[in-house]
Amino acid sequence: MAAAADAPAARRGPPDPIPVTVLTGFLGAGKTTLLNRLLGDPALADTAVLINEFGEIGLDHLFVREVTEGVVLLASGCLCCTVRGDLVTALEDLLRGRDNNRLPPFNRVIVETTGLADPAPILFTLMSHPYLVLRYRLDGVVTVIDAVNAQATLDAHPEAVKQAAVADRIVLTKTDLLTDAAARDAVTARLKRLAPAAPILDAAAGEADAPALLRAGLYDPARKIPDVARWLAEEAVAAPQAAHAHDPNRHDDRIQAFTLATEAAISASTLDMFLELLRATYGANLLRMKGIVKLAEDPERPIVLHGVQHLMHPPVRLDGWPDDDHRSRLVMIVRDLDPAVVRRLFSAFLGIPQIDTPDRAALTDNPLAPAGLPPAKERT
Template sequence: MTDTQLRKSSDKTPVTVLTGYLGAGKTTLLNRILSEDHGKRYAVIVNEFGEVGIDNDLIVGADEEVFEMNNGCVCCTVRGDLIRVVAGLMKRQSASGKGGFDAIIVETTGLADPGPVAQTFFVDEDVRAKTQLDSVTTVVDAKHLPLRLADSREAAEQVAFADQIILNKTDLVSAAELAEVERMIRRLNPLAPIHRAERSDVPLDLVLGRGSFDLARIEEIQPDFLNPAHGEPGHVHDDDCDHDHDHEGHHHHHHDHGGHDVEASGIRGISLTSHRPLDANKVTAWLNEVLQTQGPDILRAKGILDVAGEHRRLVFQAVHMILEGDFQGPWRDGADRYSRLVFIGRNLDEAALRAGFEATAA
């Protein structure tokens, strides 16, 4: 794929972006990460301690910007550019005689769009060479999410952008309300796993070190990752589908589930699939064109593509206008080859996207 490749290296420091609307519970989760005996050292980048509310007892000593936590974590406030802060942490990492830290957590303000934060780890070559975006985790409040989605574009973007979602405060809603909230989340993001929690009490291995931004790894673990479950928006009925249906395999179907209107944000997920091999030049040109012309409206895009004449899968991810991808593991022997893409964004023209995708067939 043109321009850049998704580089994976064990010597890169993984980065988890932790986001969520004000009051969702992400600070509670962050304090758990800083205080639990997990055997790892984390560098944590936060906006300002005054806003974030990190437990002051965790802070041992401080200079102007870097704080030592009592479990060995290092914490920074983002008073300047994120790239500069990350670069400073990586210099500290290299200079450390104690092995430095194992990973970085970036906690965004509750009103922030996580997109530009995630982009930081792709656009700066120095940061990119030393770090690897592991996942974007969004914490949401089960009780207040419907209201947040109705009045906040940022809340919708945080859900849409997530690689995984912590559905917090589930004890404050009924089973029916919880199911409805999950349907609302699925309308915005058909891909991210949803983990229910009370007081952000979710196992940390569901949040940290997930490799969720490594699409090839996730697809190996969960082959149907890019195909939402039956009855969910974006589900693709294909040859591997054992559901009783009359639909043709190569079509995408979008179902309207009613309920709360989460379309006010204009955000939705669109899935496209094909069982015809694709022309590598055509599909690359099409993806580049889509991202250049619609990049600001496309929060995330992910795909696994079957390229004619190639035994390996072409795996790509996009964050707004930044496209990352390369050929990765081979197709399994005897497995049905297919191409599947998922776009998550606002004001997307599903018919135009499908037509463009189908035109890339070899």
């Protein structure tokens, strides 16, 4: 009987990748409070948690609800730099414990970063490790923002700006302490400029629950279908941005989101050359890229792209278009890079003639110094 019961399991393919949610936010924003609330939801009983606390002794794990042997403390340094190897090891250890039945089965992982973390290298790690990309998938980035101190924090700390810019969901905390409606509107408007595709949820109003924060990625595990519209939120990025005064002291004036879109099918070689030149020339300025592309070789089965700085995640081919919009769309979040430069580069590879701009042949002849495409501004 046992052998018969095990036979179907033996014929199964590889297990579905486990979704990973990155929970980030600046110091004091309320990440641990939010995490405790999420872990109190019975729907997250099968969630493993990785916690990073900056410094020699980690304390945050003392305040996280117990998840049976599934909470791992990464206390050897900041997750964005010195402990990326520890992150890989911890994720691998969780898999081994799960596969060997030493740990209860878990179907989701939440990684809580230190408040000083730059999230881009963390995403890079999750997307680049050859084994982890087979067993895990990045579901989304949830960024917690302290509404009372948001403006001062964003003005003073570039890390906080990047945490907001790469978010798939933004959670505003302490809004009940912010009695000035105009101040709250200003915070919300600033965050929408930083991450126009990210819904902004009010924790005090009970909006930041598990269904609203999780399943933010390309696939909805409950339905097993692609939800590209939600993932890209292109309409939010493409919407005209409200006019606002630029303060040169604000770091977020250096970060912009925009969309590249075309009805034309793109050959795989053209796409590869465009992405390679984009990475080589402006990779440091590309905080995040998400997109769906119609390939000339197979226009009915688009591919999904996901990139962070110099790294492009292995493309995923869909069985068909998820909706009636069959355009190629690339949503980009950049820092210190004029969107017009990327648009000209994209048009050149598509063969769209432009005045005073090199064509594709000129670009590929000299890929490291494309004429007519000025370098990004120097970062401070």
